[in-house]
Amino acid sequence: MxxxxxxxxxxxxxxxxxxxxxxxxxxxxxxxxxxxxxxxxxxxxxxxxxxxxxxxxxxxxxxxxxxxxxxxxxxxxxxxxxxxxxxxxxxxxxxxxxxxxxxxxxxxxxxxxxxxxxxxxxxxxxxxxxxxxxxxxxxxxxxxxxxxxxxxxxxxxxxxxxxxxxxxxxxxxxxxxNIINSDVFYSFEEACDVLKKCGDIIPEALSVLELLPSRAAARSKPDFPVIVIEGLDATGKTTLTESLRDALGASLLRSPPQCLSPMRPRFDQEPPLIRRAFYALGNYITAEQIGQEAMRTPVIVDRFWHSTAAYAIATAVSGQVCNLPAEGSEVYCWPSDLLQPSLVVLLTLDPEERKRRLRDRGQGKTEEEQELDQNKLFRLKVEKAYQRISGPACVAVDASPSADQVLQQVLLLIRGKCHL
Known part of the structure; x- marks a missing residue:
């Protein structure tokens, strides 16, 4: 001291x-x-x-x-x-x-x-x-x-x-x-270091470390395209990712990966530094899974680093949308040691329509989802952060038409950009 x-x-x-x-x-x-x-x-x-x-x-x-x-x-x-x-x-x-x-x-x-x-x-x-x-x-x-x-x-x-x-x-x-490697992590080693230092106070941290790859996977281009689908809850990600899997004969992965599910309740109670490191490492576990699957088939990923970063930035920066780092800031840059997708699709939806879909689901909401519903400003900051992330940037797709129309629009994008 x-x-x-x-x-x-x-x-x-x-x-x-x-x-x-x-x-x-x-x-x-x-x-x-x-x-x-x-x-x-x-x-x-x-x-x-x-x-x-x-x-x-x-x-x-x-x-x-x-x-x-x-x-x-x-x-x-x-x-x-x-x-x-x-x-x-x-x-x-x-x-x-x-x-x-x-x-x-x-x-x-x-x-x-x-x-x-x-x-x-x-x-x-x-x-x-x-x-x-x-x-x-x-x-x-x-x-x-x-x-x-x-x-x-x-x-x-x-x-x-x-x-x-x-x-x-x-x-x-x-x-x-304070965002760099605190609210948002930009390297495997930085996020890993946080959980290593938590091992004596959070037993679950040791379980996460055992699941990690020995190092971040090399950022080489996968044999098959990797398509990430992003968006707020109730924009149709699950329906679209499953339809893309069937239409393309692809593998479907989700981030954070299923293997981290038992540990999520504990880390969701921790301060942002520890919670964000946990979710960052989930991306690296998913990246290793993507690398393995993309050797033999296209891969569809339900959320990836864009979600982790967008929610973290919106939470960390208080006040108005103009307080966010300007477009082009290093906080929006993709981590240099994280596998890079071929295409990222961001599903967008009118706020009132999204609320209606959430009501129709009748499911319990995450803390961040409750914040999105109650706080228009927080939602706007999440959306703006999504739009500013680069390397690759998101391609916005209107999710208000029927599920089949959205599928056909995204398939056209994939064929144009990924040559499938």
Whole structure:
């Protein structure tokens, strides 16, 4: 903890802080001297009797950091006074990858600060968090930030108060600084490394590692075409993939592969870093299966890396669609060590028609599917991420006609692009 703290302290005054309120990020920074700026909006709206605090998770071990961040919210919701309002926040060095620290911003309107500060003091002394308190100056327009000392940290540098000032919105949304090999994995080794480090705390991780190929399959061109069918639930993927299998005499595979089904419930409960590594490795297991099948027959794949990446990116990036990495960003590039399909078809469907089909199914929904139904913005971000992934890019096909019409349209695409 001490090394991590001392590494961050020299950069503290260069950091930007972002508080998420109602789906939007509000930015502020700190300065030793005030230059007459108005207080950042997040503080202007604080009630007179409220006290503000922030917690940023700072462990150098990213597995521990991910686990603790997920558990911290439960701790705060359980132990803080009911008058405390909790918002997500982050701290980062503008445009510096790997600099993102995640945490929470508190507004406490309870009568006494003692219960809140007692909990925060205990966290700052025993857990991997930076705690800051914020105080209004005699001039109501001014606020200061006080970084609490940690038991293992040099107090002289941390005890100095800084003025809180507005900060411009950064060129890149802060969450995009953390996507590479954290929310989305771009190599077999990176994803494998995460699960190896989880072996002592998640027994199922060892079971997954035993199922993995010894290394990522070489990215050589398969003997037969590999066609991936993507799309949100209820767009007709299952019907289409089975029809393509029969029409082309092809093999049909699904990602994540069936062999991982017993482990999915456990990993779906884990923080994003661990959960995404698990699903990334599922793609590499599927790739090995594709390589074997494509030596003797065409292969149809129900979802692959596009799904893994699109959902992860949409989940990681908060706020509006414009916060997503721009088209052409490296986050949309296909992993260099993952088997590349010959064609990727993205089935699209009017949102209301998709909801009707889901109702007709009467099936239980995944957490992400519930989010798609309830949150139009999340759906738009998933769809935009799908459209921006390259190497190969998706070819969109309208799934609203009859199943046979969609099949014939996709067969024409396959014959044109894959020469089948």
């Amino acid at each position: 001490a090394r991590r703290t001392m590494a961050l302290i020299p950069h503290w005054s260069s950091r930007v802080f972002a508080v998420e309120l109602d789906g939007a990020a509000f930015y502020f920074a700190t300065r030793e001297k005030h230059r007459g700026e108005e207080a950042p909006r997040v503080f202007r709206e604080v009630q007179n009797n409220a006290r503000c605090y922030s917690l940023l998770v700072c462990s150098g071990d990213r597995i521990r950091r991910a686990k603790f961040y997920a558990e911290l919210k439960d701790t705060l919701l359980r132990d803080l006074p009911p008058q405390c309002h909790l918002s997500s926040m982050s701290s980062f060095l503008p445009n510096v990858r790997g600099s993102l620290l995640k945490g929470y911003f508190l507004k406490d309107t309870s009568e006494s600060s003692s219960p809140t500060e007692r909990l925060l003091r205990d966290l700052s002394q025993h857990d991997p968090v930076f705690v800051c308190s914020y105080s209004k100056c005699e001039d109501d327009r001014l606020w200061t930030q006080h970084l609490w000392s940690h038991a293992d940290s040099p107090t002289t540098e941390m005890s100095k108060d800084h003025y809180v000032v507005p900060s411009e919105e950064p060129e890149y949304h802060p969450s995009t600084l």
